[in-house]
Amino acid sequence: MIETIVFDVGETITRDDRHWAEWADWLGVPRHTVSALVGAVVAEGRDNADALRLIRPDLDVPAEYRAREAAGYGEHLDETDLYDDVRPALASLRALGVRVIIAGNQTAAVGDLLRALELPADLVVTSAEWDVAKPHQAFFEKVLTAAQAAPEATLYVGDHPANDIYPARAAGLRTAHIRRGPWGHLWADAPDLVAAADWRIDDLHQLATLIAS
Template identity: 75%
Template sequence: MIETVVLDVGETITRDDRYWAAWADWLKIPHHTVSALVGAVVAQGHDNAEALRLMRPGIDVGAEYRAREAAGLGERLDESDLYDDVRPALAELRGRGVRVVIAGNQTVRAGELLRGLDLPVDAIATSGEWGVAKPQPEFFRRVVEAAQAAPSATLYVGDHPANDIFPAKAAGLRTAHLRRGPWGYLWADDAEVNAAADWRIDSLTQLAAIVGR
């Protein structure tokens, strides 16, 4: 029985459109070029940081974040960044008595912005706040603590095989691979991903049926 559902952030509950557009503008690279580079990185199985390194070799991402903040161009997050199924799906889970947690590879500021959206969840945490990021095992140990349930009673939902599905499975959690965003679509039919994922979903609204089994 699933007692807690833990959700990734980028391309699980929020769209990455604004994220990449902001980096494109800051680095003065055309949006279509950034999209192509992100696609290339996804196809190679790498993560966001690799895309940024392609855009500007040797980039210090932390320093660039701070420079953007100082220039008044820091992170932003509002209702328009949420996928349409987020609020109804999370509300349905909580209505069924399921604990709902959001935990992903985001900055401290992103955690603050997420809390400001007043989502129907029990807890929100980011890698910036925890000081450890996916796919490190310590991140998923923290996930289990936040879940307040046994790993086998905790479902981790995400789009990224290497950051979400594989390490969550290795930590003993149940997993749901979401076919959403570049990673979700590209790896949706991969044999290893399908073997590691307990469920494959196209919408967060499908989670209610999973926890109700």
């Protein structure tokens, strides 16, 4: 029985549209250019930050984040950045007695922004706040501590095979891959992903049905 469900953030809970659009504006290129380059690096299995380095090869991404913040263009999230199913799906899971956690590879600033949205979750935390990022197993060790449940009773939900599904499974967690965002769609039917995911879903509402059954 699943007692705790842990959700990735980008392209699981939140849309990445604003994220990449703001980077395009900051770097002074058309938004379509960044979107196309993100798609290209995804298809090659590369880190998404490589899309920005294709525009500016010497780009220091953490330093550029700080420069954006200093210039008044820091990270932003509001209700429009959430997928439509997030609030009702998380609320349904909590009504079933499931512990709900949001934990992904994000900055501490994003953690604050997510908590300010007052989502129906028991805990919202980011990799920056834990000082360890996916796919490192230490991240999933922290997930299990936060879950307060055995690995086999903990489900990790995410869109990215290499960052979410494979390492979560290696840590002994149950896994659900969501067909959402570029990674979720591109790799949804890959044989390794199909073998590693306990469930494959198209929206978060399906989780309540899975848990109830």
